[in-house]
Amino acid sequence: MAMSFEEYCRDVFDPKKIFGKPEPLKGKRFLSCTQYILGPSCANYLAELGAEVIKIELPRRGEPMRHTTPFNEPKLYPLSKQMPEMGTGLGFFGANHNEYFLSVDFHKPEGQAIVKMLANKSDGVVENYRAGTFDRWGIGYRQLSQTNPRIIYQWLGGFGGWGPGRKRASYDILGQAQGGCFSVTGWPLDKGGNPSKQTIWIMDYWGGMMGAFQILACMYWRDNVSGLGNFMEYSQVQGAQRHLSDCIALYGRHGLVPQRWGNYDPLVSVHGIIKCGKSSYPNSKNPQELEEGFILVSAYKDADFAKLMKLITRDDLAKKYATHDERIKAESQYEIYPAIEAWAKDKTKEQARDILTKEGINNQPVWNSKEVSNQEHFHLRGELEWLDDPTFGDVQSQGPAFHLSDSPPRHKWAFKPVGADNEYILGKLCGFSKTKMAELEADAVI
């Protein structure tokens, strides 16, 4: 073959060619009745793959996530045409790409009629309100499937629609707390630690991905097997609990409750994050950058561990902990990691990286958002992009996380103001006249 594998990948995944290629979900239409991140990210993944996604929000103010942003700024203006002095906070950013923005008041009978009309012309609905809210409004799966039995309805909730906990409100943080995740995150007590939350909403984005995955399975089943839709329940808490890996099995088999381990790993040693003694940016005005750096080191195979110990001139530890069974004990880890940190005390994370890499020891400095943003690798591959957004101008954004050679995902725009596509969608799919739409807008139905 003339091309190397690298050349082949560079060619078939070339970000510059993406917009000339077909979209795998083109022709599929979904309503996204979603708020915060869990539901929106699910619909976002479908829109990245080319589905026509219509996000439906409360008229004028939109959904709550538009009003969340770090330190109240920066915002992307306007929020809606009725509120040009307000903007959308960056909390909304990242989970609503490529969508059409419609505003509908679900309380009002005319609003509910619009949802029904749209659902009759759609493949599916993504929704993440409380258990039973849409059913109470008469626009849940039970009602919509009467006129569109092919509809695929993905409801993402906190605890599911049945069982004693079903009525509670849920958020990513609650899912992770009840699902058991935080109990194993953070430093152990003898290191002065507490349980620790993830700063990013990892269970929301994971839940959204699970929802999109289930929708694809349902579309396959409908289009190739049954001809029928499906009602899907995704519980955010159970999604979090599903991630506990060995923790539940350990308790079930041995009655042991897994503990927090900080930056050490309870299953693999050495496989953790260590502190270097020096800042990479000693002259920075950013206090975070004045801190010492951190680096991940992974050397759990016996030969790699021996190499690492030799490098840090601790052959004694190489002998003492020559086997993984010895290394993985808690007391061993408490001796090994401080020894590596003692070696890194007079180094920046980049200096540690260079030395470890030269010795063939797997490592990675812990990067901040600025360092991530400036990585050539991500930019070349379209994983970080400067989006020329039609409404907001240049915005730096993460690209879709996966690449498809022949029908790739893509970002066309980040999002739009509340109700920006009311005329387009209601004209195209409901046949409403401009006068009718003006009346609905005056009555705050849309």
Ligand SMILES: CC(C)(COP(=O)(O)OP(=O)(O)OC[C@H]1O[C@@H](n2cnc3c(N)ncnc32)[C@H](O)[C@@H]1OP(=O)(O)O)[C@@H](O)C(=O)NCCC(=O)NCCS
């Ligand atoms: C996020 C959550 C706690 C919010 O709870 P909540 O606002 O009390 O209840 P619901 O989500 O059922 O929303 C109902 C309210 O939405 C408001 N609303 C939002 N969009 C609306 C619209 N387009 N039209 C009319 N009302 C709307 C109304 O005020 C309505 O209140 P009502 O019950 O008086 O009619 C809840 O939706 C939830 O637990 N969802 C599942 C888990 C989840 O996705 N969490 C967020 C991601 S972390």
